[in-house]
Amino acid sequence: MKYFFPILLGRLARIAARARGGGSAYPGYLVLKLLPTFLTDVTKQFDRGVVFVLGSNGKSTTTHMLSDVMRAHGLRVFTNPTGANLPQGIASALLSEVSLFGRLKADVGVIEVDEAFAVELSGLLHPSTVLMLNVQVDQLYRFYETERVADMMTDTAKTSSAHVVTNRDDEYLGPFTDATLDVTRFGASPALVAAAPHGLQNASDFGSGATKGEAGDAQAEVQAITPAGATIRLGAESLDVRLPARGLHYAVDAAAAIQTARVALGTEFDSRRAVAAFASMKPAYGRGERLKIGADEAEFVMFKNAASLQLNLDALTAAPEQVLLAIDEGTPDISWIYDVDFSSLDHVDVVSGAKAWQIALRLEHAGIPIGTVEPEIEKAIDLMKALPAPASKTKNFIVNYEQMMIARKMLGYPDLEKRA
Structure with a gap:
């Protein structure tokens, strides 16, 4: 009965929240209030540990990629698919899969985690593998300095029980090392980064004097962007993978996901299964996702x-024929x-x-013509629908x-946990 009533009440709260048209962190908040050990009790059931x-950017996409690669190896994966990455959000995601008696049928947890809560959550979930993607200028009203975010990540990495995968090309994260851990790296070839209009937008460390050369080699490196995806060197192998969305940053996320699966799975890792996972992979919601809008998409x-806006603008192959921009x-x-350089529009x-x-x-x-300014997103979407077919x-x-959440709902896709 330790689990029954807290989980039942959390489930009922979750049903009520979804009936109102979307997910909510409140069910997770409720179950954690009633059962503070909920996260630890449930996730310790994972035989393959927690990743x-x-x-700063790419967490949801990479979590999605890594989860699909792990599933391609026959594992049952728990993840937080909507990107709810605070403790209450992760608890809410668990409520969708856990039984009323606290049982969860999953082999491994692949969990996106907010950096500010990562050390706290590591004490509850005890990650076996920590993947650090990048440190980019993000939410300065919340974090104040990018160096603080880097410290949050590296402090969390030190709590891993086995593996750390980090970004060779990030001046904050690339030099990370720990003699007690297996530390490996991913990255992109210098030629690709140099050819990108604005690089990879990783923050610069003006204090430590760290250089890319100090970080060591990348075990997974993006070597080419192809019309269908990317070529990634993985050790002595060369993998041609299809990407679910366009852009060098997505290719780097793919390299990170593949290398993380490789260390987490050990000798069970099969590069052919990883490539097959990418071949059928859908975009993470809102990241290159295509949804029907009348006869168009x-x-x-x-x-x-x-950083994320610039990288996505840089990934455009041509100026969009019709575009809505909303914040x-x-x-x-x-x-x-x-x-931000808007010259691609x-x-x-x-x-x-x-x-x-x-x-x-x-x-x-920037000298970019604007058709209409309409602050209300619902009216703005109606204006987009009314434009001639592109x-x-x-x-x-x-x-x-x-x-994005409002727009998806208006187009008939309110449930982020169900794939379109």
Whole structure:
């Protein structure tokens, strides 16, 4: 009975929250109040341990990639698919799969974790593997300095019981080492990074004097971007993988996911199964995801900071024929928008969100024509629907998380836990 009533009440709260049109962290908050040991009790059932995925950008995408690769090896994977990465969000995700008696049928946990809560969660979930993706300028109103975020990640890495996978090309994370842990790295070839319009947007460390050369070699390295995806060197092998979304940053996420699966699975890792997983992989929600909008498709490109917006703009192969750009109060301070190069856009049809007029001012300074400024996203989507059918059959939605959630719901896809 230790688990029955807390889980039952959490489940009922979850059903009520979803009936209102979406997920909620409240069910997880409730079950943790009633049963503080819930996270530890449930996740210690994983025979293959817990993998943490940390990073300023790319956590949800890489968690999704890694989960699919692990499933391709026959493992039952628990993950937090909606990107709810605080303790209550992870608890809510567990409520969707755990029995009323606290049993969970999963072999391994692949969990996206918020950096600020990572050390705390490591004490509850005891990760066997920690993946550190990048340190990029993000949420300065919350973290103040990028170096603090790097410290949060490396402090968490030290709590791993076995493996740490880190980014060779990140000046904060690349030099990480620990004699008690198996530390391996991923990255992209210097030529690819140099050819990217704005590199990989990793933050620079002006204090330690660390250089890429000090980080050691990458066991998984992106060597080429192909029309279908990317070529990744994995040890002595060369893998051609299909990417679920376009861009060098997604290829780097793929290299990170493959290397993490490799160390977590050990001798059971099969590169052919990894390639097969990518061949059928769908995009993580909002990250290159394509949803029906009438006779056409809406392609969602989600961002949360200057780095993610810039990398997604750089990945465009041509200026979009039709585009909506929206940011709301989920991104409180968007002064960073003046650091973004918008030259890959030749116009924006609709600007929306609570920050619409700030975006419009930035686009005006960049000399980019704007069709309409409509702060209400619901009306903005109706305007996009009313535009003539594009020759490309694609209407591009470049949005932050909150606007993506509203747009998906309006297009008939409110459930982030079900794949479109």
